[in-house]
Amino acid sequence: MTAPEEVTVKVAAGHLVITTPGRVPQALRETVRALMLCVADNGLTGVGLEVAAMRRRHSKAHRQTLDRLFPPAYRSSVLSARFELRHGAAIRADLWSAAERVLAVLDGPGPIRVPVDAADDWIRVLGTARFLYVDRRDRPGRAPDGAAMSAFLGDVQLRIVTTLRPELPTGEILEEA
Amino acid sequence: MKQWQVVVHDDAVNFYAVVVDVLNRVGGLSYDNAIEAAKRIQETGMVAISSTSQHAAELTAVRLRGYGLDATIAWSKS
Numbered sequence: 588m589t590a591p592e593e594v595t596v597k598v599a600a601g602h603l604v605i606t607t608p609g610r611v612p613q614a615l616r617e618t619v620r621a622l623m624l625c626v627a628d629n630g631l632t633g634v635g636l637e638v639a640a641m642r643r644r645h646s647k648a649h650r651q652t653l654d655r656l657f658p659p660a661y662r663s664s665v666l667s668a669r670f671e672l673r674h675g676a677a678i679r680a681d682l683w684s685a686a687e688r689v690l691a692v693l694d695g696p697g698p699i700r701v702p703v704d705a706a707d708d709w710i711r712v713l714g715t716a717r718f719l720y721v722d723r724r725d726r727p728g729r730a731p732d733g734a735a736m737s738a739f740l741g742d743v744q745l746r747i748v749t750t751l752r753p754e755l756p757t758g759e760i761l762e763e764a
Numbered sequence: 765m766k767q768w769q770v771v772v773h774d775d776a777v778n779f780y781a782v783v784v785d786v787l788n789r790v791g792g793l794s795y796d797n798a799i800e801a802a803k804r805i806q807e808t809g810m811v812a813i814s815s816t817s818q819h820a821a822e823l824t825a826v827r828l829r830g831y832g833l834d835a836t837i838a839w840s841k842s
Binding site for chain 1: 773775776777778779780781782784785786799822825826829830831832833834835836837838
């Protein structure tokens, strides 16, 4: 994946301007689309047949990915199941909508331009998409396949956040600081 | 009434600055309290950021989890 220093983020005329090497937008598109397919509820998206086919092919992997994206909210499996019933569909729908908006601005040529008031979609989608590739508990020493992509997404997310809020303390990954 | 806590856990993924930002903007903590909470997460592995009704705790957890934070809900014994 692209080295983080090859990506720049700045604010200009009410937009975040994300400049990347040419191959990055395509990689981001593929990641965001994978996230959408993962969280889509059949019937929600108009791509229900595609989602259903993907899940038939990869049902176990899909379940594992969803578990990484949405870990239990309670220690109790009963309470976690109730939480899922109360909030799961809305969480997935909100994330899907944010990902759709992110995808829309990835289609154009040149630097990626994101209205500042839409930056939150990017912070959410980048933050969540990492779990397509890694688990919260993965340690650097036993990084799985996809760790580089996860690290790249996290770095872009960090650059967006600290560009918008330069007063924030810089620091490392949470557990390493 | 039974009180519930939103607990934010340490992880190997999120950056410190992002955690502070999300706790501040989304979790309802002041900037200073968000910094303090992020420090405590690093030091102790987790921090309880609110004690409230179960419904309110779930809504806060939903918002935080939407940014990739590891937020869970636990019964507050205090």
